[in-house]
Amino acid sequence: MKLQLVIGNKNYSSWSMRPWILLRQAGIAFDEVQLKFQEKDGGLSVAGIDAFSPTRKVPALMVDGEAVWDSLAICETAAELFPDKQLWPADPAARRVARSACAEMHSGFQAMRRAMPMNIRTRYPGKGLTPDSKKDIDRIVALWGDCRDRFGRDGSLLFGRFSVADAFFAPVVMRFRCYAPKLPQHALDYCSAVEALPAVREWMDGARGEKEFVAEDEPYASP
Numbered sequence: 001m002k003l004q005l006v007i008g009n010k011n012y013s014s015w016s017m018r019p020w021i022l023l024r025q026a027g028i029a030f031d032e033v034q035l036k037f038q039e040k041d042g043g044l045s046v047a048g049i050d051a052f053s054p055t056r057k058v059p060a061l062m063v064d065g066e067a068v069w070d071s072l073a074i075c076e077t078a079a080e081l082f083p084d085k086q087l088w089p090a091d092p093a094a095r096r097v098a099r100s101a102c103a104e105m106h107s108g109f110q111a112m113r114r115a116m117p118m119n120i121r122t123r124y125p126g127k128g129l130t131p132d133s134k135k136d137i138d139r140i141v142a143l144w145g146d147c148r149d150r151f152g153r154d155g156s157l158l159f160g161r162f163s164v165a166d167a168f169f170a171p172v173v174m175r176f177r178c179y180a181p182k183l184p185q186h187a188l189d190y191c192s193a194v195e196a197l198p199a200v201r202e203w204m205d206g207a208r209g210e211k212e213f214v215a216e217d218e219p220y221a222s223p
């Protein structure tokens with residue numbers, strides 16, 4: 001089976017980061033196809049995406065040339081294709097919570113996303129903190145604490161060992177690193193554990209090497 005993962009700019013593309021981290025950290029082989037963001041008609045588009053995704057968005061996973069689009073569908077597909085990797089927690093109760101946490105991340109936290117776009121190579125401590133983004137951050141911190149307390153005791157990640165949930169929250173860890181909101185110690189510890197994952201370090205190295213400036217994702221800078 002041939003897997004190609006189509007991603008955007010590593011510095012900015014939080015949605016792309018999720019499945020890339022999942023596959024890489026799990027040791028699942030894939031070819032990376034990186035496409036770059038471009039400004040188009042006053043918005044953002046992905047150069048060359050037409051050949052891969054019907055939604056014209058990244059990420060997309062090509063399975064023998066057939067597209068799976070949307071980061072959650074890609075992670076579910078990877079878990080199904082590679083059951084031996086145990087990408088979801090093995091315990092059913094933990095798995096239900098992990099699925100809920102990923103779904104919550106997938107469809108929520110809009111205020112934090114808007115105010116704190118992922119930007120790995122830069123630091124903007126103190127920026128992006130609004131009453132609404134603070135509410136999102138508080139909820140994420142509570143969710144992380146709950147997962148760690150109930151299911152994560154035998155490791156440093158949300159469900160102990162690495163799972164889809166950590167891949168889903170890795171971009172949030174990047175945001176917290178950039179904007180440095182005040183976090184309790186358990187959340188700082190979790191951020192350190194995610195940053196120490198070899199796949200996360202590799203992605204961050206890639207992001208730091210990129211030079212493109214995408215104005216749409218840079219509310220706190222000018223080119």
Ligand SMILES: N[C@@H](CCC(=O)N[C@@H](CS)C(=O)NCC(=O)O)C(=O)O
Pocket residue numbers: 008012013014015016044045046056057058059069070071072
């Ligand atoms: N829900 C989708 C969102 C994907 C998404 O919004 N991707 C952005 C980049 S991170 C994109 O491709 N934007 C280009 C565009 O909207 O044309 C997912 O989880 O994959």
